[in-house]
Amino acid sequence: MTTPAARAFVPMLHVASLPRAIAFYAALDCHATELHQQPDRDDPTWAWMQSPGGAEFMLVQADAPIDDGVQGVLFYVYCDDVVAMRERVLAAGLAAGELTYPFYRPNGEFRLSDPDGYVLMVTHAGD
Known part of the structure; x- marks a missing residue:
């Protein structure tokens, strides 16, 4: 008999x-x-998001107004080239924070906030 184990931990953002x-x-x-849309709505109400690198998360239409000042979670986004990812984000017209090199992230990291106030720390995968 095998011990049950979680296969994935997938956040869902309102x-x-x-x-x-x-x-x-x-x-x-x-x-x-994947997108799901309620019959009485013009826009989708749920989406399964994936990246080619294997990142997965869900988005769901909030039932109440979003208070971007109280988002109590911090997401780390790992990539192979932090500088190139920051350039990509800036080219898309998003406000990326400064690239910093703390001792625990020698290849750099930067902060990015999504439109609903969720904070993403973009950093390198591995050492």
């Missing part, structure tokens, strides 16, 4: 506008691979 959030995350090479 967002004010699904189309806006999908467009934002496209700048990080994350794309909606």
Whole structure:
């Protein structure tokens, strides 16, 4: 008998506008691979997001207004080339923070906030 184990840990972000959030995350090479739409709605209400590198998360239409001052989670986004990812994000017109090199991230990291106030720390994968 095998011991049950979690196979994935997938966050679901409540967002004010699904189309806006999908467009934002496209700048990080994350794309909606599944969409669900309620029959009485014009826009989708749920999306499964994936990147070619294997990142996965869900977006869901919020039932109430989003208070971007109280998002209590910090997401780390790992990539192979932090400088190139920051350039990609800036080219997409997003406000990326300065590239810093703390001792625990010698290849750099930068901060990015999504339209709903979720904070993303973009950093390198591995050492």
